[in-house]
Amino acid sequence: MKVQRAIESKLSEAFQVHRLQVENESHMHSVPPDSETHFKVTLVSPDFEGCSRVKRHQQIYRVLAQELAGPVHALALHLYTPEEWQATGESVPASPGCLGGSRKDPAMAARQQGGKS
Template identity: 60%
Template sequence: MGPVEILLKEKLRLGLTPDLLDVTNESHMHSVPPDSETHFKVIAVSSLFDKKRQVQRHQLVYGLLADELAGEVHALALHTYSPNEWSEADQQIPSSPNCMSKPA
């Protein structure tokens, strides 16, 4: 786990007080140098998402990670759930597609 991933997790833990938080560095799936920290997937389950539309949830996360998104983080795949939605989703973590521009 690199320093950017650690920082993202810490900021999201403090800002969302999540029931579940998973931050995955998916940079290796893209056309970037080895050990890059540019592409992340976030799964967050938080009561702060109750009664919020998806765009409002994403705005909340973007606000917490504004500095990183303005810098080294190029892409952020967000999967945000209220606790009820997470249990209704059978707690399945969505898989990410392969990068179209990464050579096979």
């Protein structure tokens, strides 16, 4: 959980956080066990007031440049102002299933669907 903690720490330091949730979704993808390569970040901050979705993402990319240049392969971002967060009913969309390598690896696909290989 070294990468996950680094992401949490950097975002907490860079933004005024009303809510921060960093989820390691690597287990949902074709990577070795205990990987830290795929993350979903939900961040609610007044720092996003007046910023477009693109500008919000750019802010995150700057803060996490080191992680994105190294161990992090995928980063799903759900970025809200406090008002936007309330309007969502305080819920984050579910992440889609992996469409990458597991599609080509029948054994991995069976494991992800709960089957046996």
